[in-house]
Amino acid sequence: MRIEAVDFFYLSMPEVLDIGDGSQDALLVRVQAGPYVGWGECEASPLVSIASFVTPMSHSACKPVRDSVLGQTLDTVADIARICAVVHANSLDLLQMPHTLSGIEIALWDLLGKRFETPVYKLLGAPTAYAKQPYASQLFGDTPHETYTKARRVSADGYRAAKFGWGPYGLGSVAADAEQIAAAREGLGSDGILLVDAGTVWLDDVERALPRLAALRAADTTWLEEPFLSGALSAYAALARQSGSVKMAGGEGCHSEYMAQHMIDYAAIGYVQIDTGRIGGILPAYRVAQYAHARGVTYVNHTFTSALALSASLQPFAGLEHDVICEYPVELKPLALAMTRQRIVPDDDGMVRIPDRPGLGIDIDIDACRRYLVPCEITVRGRVIYATPELSA
Amino acid sequence: MRIEAVDFFYLSMPEVLDIGDGSQDALLVRVQAGPYVGWGECEASPLVSIASFVTPMSHSACKPVRDSVLGQTLDTVADIARICAVVHANSLDLLQMPHTLSGIEIALWDLLGKRFETPVYKLLGAPTAYAKQPYASQLFGDTPHETYTKARRVSADGYRAAKFGWGPYGLGSVAADAEQIAAAREGLGSDGILLVDAGTVWLDDVERALPRLAALRAADTTWLEEPFLSGALSAYAALARQSGSVKMAGGEGCHSEYMAQHMIDYAAIGYVQIDTGRIGGILPAYRVAQYAHARGVTYVNHTFTSALALSASLQPFAGLEHDVICEYPVELKPLALAMTRQRIVPDDDGMVRIPDRPGLGIDIDIDACRRYLVPCEITVRGRVIYATPELSA
Secondary structure (H helix, E strand, C coil): CEEEEEEEEEEECCCCCCCCCCCCEEEEEEEEECCEEEEEEECCCHHHHHHHHHCCCCECCECCHHHHHCCCECCCHHHHHHHHHHHHHHCCCCCCHHHHHHHHHHHHHHHHHHHCCCEHHHHCCCCCCCCEEEEEEEECCCCHHHHHHHHHHHHHCCCCEEEEECCCCCCCCHHHHHHHHHHHHHHHCCCCEEEEECCCCCCCCHHHHHHHHHHHHHCCEEEEECCCCCCCHHHHHHHHCCCCCCEEEECCCCCCHHHHHHHHHHCCCCEEEECCCCCCCHHHHHHHHHHHHHCCCEEEECCCCCHHHHHHHHHHHCCCCCCCEEEEECCCCHHHHHCECCCCCCCCCCCECCCCCCECCCCECHHHHHHHECCEEEEECCEEEEECCCCCC | CEEEEEEEEEEECCCCCCCCCCCCEEEEEEEEECCEEEEEEECCCHHHHHHHHHCCCCECCECCHHHHHCCCECCCHHHHHHHHHHHHHHCCCCCCHHHHHHHHHHHHHHHHHHHCCCEHHHHCCCCCCCCEEEEEEEECCCCHHHHHHHHHHHHHCCCCEEEEECCCCCCCCHHHHHHHHHHHHHHHCCCCEEEEECCCCCCCCHHHHHHHHHHHHHCCEEEEECCCCCCCHHHHHHHHCCCCCCEEEECCCCCCHHHHHHHHHHCCCCEEEECCCCCCCHHHHHHHHHHHHHCCCEEEECCCCCHHHHHHHHHHHCCCCCCCEEEECCCCCHHHHHCECCCCCCCCCCCECCCCCCECCCCECHHHHHHHECCEEEEECCEEEEECCCCCC
């Protein structure tokens, strides 16, 4: 088969709020090859990723992503790695490229899964997809009491793990942060898995992070996520040396396999969190999962939009039995819920399972997506190089 | 003063060829604050960087670069760092951001330099700008004889240093590569500084690079540049352990200070090559120069377009007396030559000096730029969010 078409659809809520909620827009990718269609999703900034697909060439190592994908042969999973290698070589100097490529790569897996009538994780070589323990991802409340109430609620909803992040945490006093952590633990109950996300609040300042460790340890926190920016490897390692039972978690910003390896090799993290919509898709994420596994680091998915993105994020570590915690967004905007015909919901045992269907196992709700479609047009020298295509199955 | 306008101008040769020549297009940035105008340049893929300036917000950490720059106070150099920190926080998930920011940041320095009637390197704290030894950057010839002829020519032109890269190097046999290296040395003469650029040809495969070291050592090669991709830190370090007198060079792909630090800390490079048009501008490049200097690593500029970009690339290490080698593009396209009223040419002693004028010391040739202007328009939901502005002084 040849890749005959790659189309991008920018979807958005009518109004995008200035809050840390990544489900307010989405960039959906449709790939056609032979009689098959695959779907994928790129993380963040739809217009910029569209531009990097269609932009005129700057030079031989800075070509539009389109040039390296359209017309390529796609028959086996080996073709996916080959096509991605071509994209990387031809767009080496195009910084946005990995985000654009991610959605395409995911769609290629979905398409081949449909062709071979096989779920993606099996194409990756995993005989079984192990159930994952979802954690409810929440913002800290503005007050400890509000955080306590939120923790009670997710616990009542049946979640055995919860993550609290952003909000006031890390910005005020050490004592105020300690009260927040204690409130989260109290609300969650002593058996719950408590995860804390500092949202890069301390940039790379180890001294500001250190005094927070005692309260995290006292509350039996499993991980402290993103105390620092992704690149601050030595800051992560310095904090990890003193964090005891609280492990460092990070990696969502990684847009290459190398960046994830560096966090594993040099940042002393205990959990590596990878977004398939950023790192270049499912295969690089899978390779990071294998690399982490061999080094005693636990892999966790990062995802915050639709069931399609969630399914893609679960495939790379489906076969790792003991990497059991998974991110599971619980406060999605209507767009993210409406995009797909199926949702992935925890089973009666509270665990999340990958759909046992071909490809990613998720069908796009075309009519619903049309309601959120943002029409765009890019013109260069009077010639239209991108106009939102017709959205059809 | 407040930043009243930031305008992007996409310039291009009428035809862009599929060759490794980054001077075929350019993204010029004009910043206005009070009565002053500053100019900067972003490296590579103009349309994508324009899109990241104007794109609609995805969420609170994925805003268009524009939102964090327009209206900001700009009175002192401290404001530049503050504005860039805002951009980083607000556009954390916008991958293209550092390339877009680079041109803006450079323009801010140029503007403040004009305001204070001071060259940028002095604003950075360097009392003197030391002369640099330019190397002529060339592609390998298709044959050793062609490489020999090229080396003879740059030597006759007065260059005491030359870099050969890309072309057939690294793709064929070890013996063929050895002949190329020997030809370059012979053409350059025994006194010339010989630099070799492998153009990431071996990706991260140390075994393919190792057998090339003997010929490089025999020809007294000063550095081997980019044997591997920027992220392949452990491959660099493994090769460096066996390379003896031939030092590793790399870093042009770094789009953050952290990435450059990682190459210094973990890749065992002897030379770190930074492009101010990619890393976020002049200040992060300056900080990398200081970081490298403190660790015995030599800083080198990376640049391949106009005299404006060359001046910006020279400012960060102007004050480092012993970091003397500088990249100096010698095969520029007419666009890159026409863009500016001044050129930076080697003096009678063969050395390159930063213009002793305010800011970057380079005036834009507005009329010439107009001839290369690529009109673009980006429309979202029927509203024009970018249209090429009028190009004036």
